[in-house]
Amino acid sequence: MLWQGVQTRIVGTRKGDDLYLIPAEGDPLPPAGTTVTGAVEDTRRTLLMRTHSGLHVLCGVVFRDFGALVTGGNMEPGEARMDFNLPEVPPDFKARIEELVNTEVAADRSVAVRVLPRAEALALPDIIRTQSNLIPPDEQEVRIVDIVGLDVQADGGTHVASTAQIGKIRVVKVESKGRANRRVRVRLAD
Template identity: 65%
Template structure:
């Protein structure tokens, strides 16, 4: 299967992360399962990034999309109070721009954090999660030096100010792995049968396999604040971020 498809759905957001509206055709419509479109820019969730939300406009009405269920097909989850467009209906899809844009900034901020922690401390990621505007990453970090929270905040915002480009490309598996360590978690979770790998490159700081959505440069992230550094046990540090503008 092509990297930009999930089942019968062409995933438009993988090719154009700025896309917010598009036209498509309903391929499946079920009160229990939801909707399948031939083309969709709703990010389905994954890698800690939540799925998109938005609306489908059709026949003078709208169907709110409140989530996505990635199965063999990419099933959009409609609001249970809204009507379902039948199979064959031409619809206009629209992603909630505020939510998506904030998630893109947040996700890119996590890549900056990951890059700084790998560069300055040489530690792998052991877990993570994000919501719009706030997120966390867990690291295998034995010791936290004095002033760590404040100095890390300064380092992250120096990378934001550096306006590093954030580039996306897709390479065959062997070629991608030949670039160096592209999996920054303690365990490589990439499926062994994945032939093509999508790479997100914060140029000069962090290169890794990633399927999420991102801004085009670190400057677009905005100011980052390290909200809290938590000790979750021996060698287990949780760093919580929030975007402050």
């Protein structure tokens, strides 16, 4: 955030009765009542958009080709992991997934976002790609992200406008996380 010519970096948030911003350690704090302006760090935001959109491509490919739902995940700028309910994987799974994902990235698919009434959104086939429905029950509108021709799902994150903007994705590792759970770790290659 910017105030009186000074920048205070925000490194996190905490929810309570209000939303609290957590400043970077050592950064100056504005005096109470000071008008502040929010600013987005473009490099970090762009990396997050590319990474998040890449996870949608990964999810779409694994769902389409293996019928597996997402059981968990985590994302940092430029790298992430996604877990799938996938009991069996072929021996060449890592290389195959990387090739399939990068084929979809290179296809330059459009990424469209729209908001639908809850009932209309939930009527879409396979709109929930996680093993459990994470949409809060009192949410009356659902944001839909559509990687046209590959992946349509409810999602609240930020995305690139087309898959080509993601750039090449490396599948770093595929791990077994239980009898029917596989973790796929990815990293943006450029």
